[in-house]
Amino acid sequence: MSISADSREIADLIARCALRDRAAFSALYTRTSAKLFGVTLRILRDRAEAEEAIQEVYIKVWQKADRYVAGDTSPISWLVAVARNHALDRVRIKRPVSADMDEALEIADLGPGPERSLEQAQDSARIAHCLDQLDSDRADAVRGAYLDGFSYEELAQRHAVPLNTMRTWLRRSLIKLKECLAS
């Protein structure tokens, strides 16, 4: 898959931000802010909060520009990740901390399993294909978590199932998804 001219230009603007080029920063904002504002607004669901968040997002972009590695991910994906993660951080600190998640973190023995190469990850149809292999409500839950920032509690409510059922559902779905994506 070739990198589009649009992507190349955005990558170039990010690189120039890393060199402290303020004009490039302004141009980057003009080119990409609608997309990133869409991300913060969708996840935060509050216009005032999204407006505050988008400022923080671009401050981070300026500061982290030197950490964008062209070719690793598309530049717009990198920007969306900054915006999405920042919005999720804001949502997360308002949520209660649940005790029973602790065991989930005992992952020290995760093996160095062979990971698939980059070119396969660039098959954009694959995630859609693999989500289609799941039951539709479970695929919806995965999309809801990624695109809307829904918590387990919100997903359980939306799908009218107990919280623990939703956790089990989603973890199993993610394991299936991984098998499909890596196959």
Next chain:
Amino acid sequence: MGEERRAVVAEYVLGLLDANAHEALRRQIEGDPALQREHDFWVRHFAHLDAQFEPVAAPAHILPKIEERLFGEARKASWWDSLALWRSVAAGAVAVAAVAVGLTVLEPRPDSAALTTQLVAALRAEGSDVQFVALYDGTGAVRLTALSGEAVPGSDYELWAIQGGHAPISMGLVPINARTTVELSDAVRSGWGEGSVLAITLEPKGGAPGGVPTGPVVAQGAVTKI
């Protein structure tokens, strides 16, 4: 079970873990190449859903605000450019904070004329209602009072001084629900004055290991003359 555990990395990328679990896993991923690969795998695949985020035009006043915050003041920019503290902001979980610092430097340095200066700093970050007021009482100590905010289980708030382009100097842990007095160390005093920056980060219990800030900044700002 290995699969179950791998699914946790996907939950992390989706944003489903609570704050404590998320932060703990973030640190694990940073230090473990296998986890990093697993993380990158999910990020790359899920990124193909990004097309489903619909663009929404941001209000016109946003860009000038950002530029003001980034470039409004040269000193501030150099602070924002500074290393480790910013990384911790990027790590997330930031809190809104306002810190006002009034300080009077009464003791003249041996090589300078007597100096009596009143200074103030208003510090801001995003996300919660943590607020501190700090006052310099002229005896070499800053009195710090939290106006609002809550303790975070398993974590401590730590105060830092950043002066010039130097690495942050720890000024010790500060309680969130009690007044405290922080002595200015010689290292802090030698560079103290207008342009000094105070920052408060959220650190593991007992403070940042190795004297280098690792947690999110909950408050920061430059000290200026009143």
